[in-house]
Amino acid sequence: MSSEDLEKYETEMELALYREYRDVVGLFSYVVETERRFYLANGVDVAVRGEGSEVFFEVTMTDAWVWDIYRPARFAKNVRVITFKDVNVEELAKADLEVPKGHF
Template sequence: MSREELERFENEHELALFREYRDVLPLFKYVVETERRFYLANQVDVQARSTGGEIYFELALHDAWVWDIYRSSRFVKNVRVVTFKDVNVEELTRNDLEISN
């Protein structure tokens, strides 16, 4: 596969993923961002933990959708995420759900 074909493949999949995101967004209550992934979820629990002087975050997401073009199934019943970077959790409002085409 040439570099151009790979770029076209990734661009097409990113566009399809954005369209899916736009369609499923109204089904969820929270947006969750970590350094590696972007999630939509209906229930979020974030716990700050400390071990050996290091602080990390443990997230439990329920009824979630994962932004990842390489996953065959993006809907997940339960997700446990451990991250050593900041976590951003936002509760969606009605205005957040309006995405232009």
């Protein structure tokens, strides 16, 4: 496999991953960004652990989707991440327009 073929394959995988993200993002409540990965999740808990300058973060997520092109199964029921850098958690805005139930 040439480097051009490999680059084309990775580009196609990234595009497929973006399309999957676009299709599933509405199913989740939070976006979580760590130093290594990007996640979508419906439940997030961040706990600061350690003492003094030896601080780390323990991030626990439920019903998560992992942004990783090399991971064959991106959905996970429970995820636990330990990181030594900051964690960014954002709540996703739900659509401003929702059709009321029973009113079609």
